[in-house]
Amino acid sequence: MVLKIQARAVAAFLLGVALSSAVWAEIPEAGANPCVSRSAELGDSAFWANTAVAQYADGDYEAAVTTVDACFGIWGAKAGQQQKKLHEEGTKCPRTGRVSARAKAKIHENYLMNDVSTALWAKARSQHQLGDIEQAKVTYGRCVYMACGRAWDPKGWFWSPAQDCATFARKLLKTES
Secondary structure, three states: HHHHHHHHHHHHHHHHHHHHHHHHOOOOOHHHHOOOOOOOOOOOHHHHHHHHHHHHHOOOHHHHHHHHHHHHHHHHHHHHHHHHHHHHHHHOOOOOEEEOOOHHHHHHHHHHHHHHHHEEEEEEEEHHHHOHHHHHHHHHHHHHHHOOOOOOOOOOOOEOHHHHHHHHHHHHHHHOO
């Protein structure tokens, strides 16, 4: 039941991204820098993550991997340090699903962790779709580490890229057995 809910959540998120003309309109053209937002509404790291997710949703898996790789060095380490600090402090990760306005604001404070976990999700899923299973495993592992990252679904709730990555990583490990 949980897997069906997660699958529906991811599908709904991708549909929301696909329908969001603001995101699609801002996808960088070939040769444009995916690390720099051209949108007044999105910061650089959010633009990067949204671009990768949109490319994944469009089936442009190689572009999604390239986009994540282009900018991961800018934000990945800092987001990883934020996650490590939360682990060390024993901080509970934010809830998924619908949350109060106050909880939503608190989740958004960790925007970098959210953006990096979402970008890693897009990269791992793209590598998986491309059949690059060994690299997908590595990226799924990085995504799972970002346990407190949350992605916003335009329908009004948060989901966990790390939980979804863990689901797919488990499936890969089962097929190896």
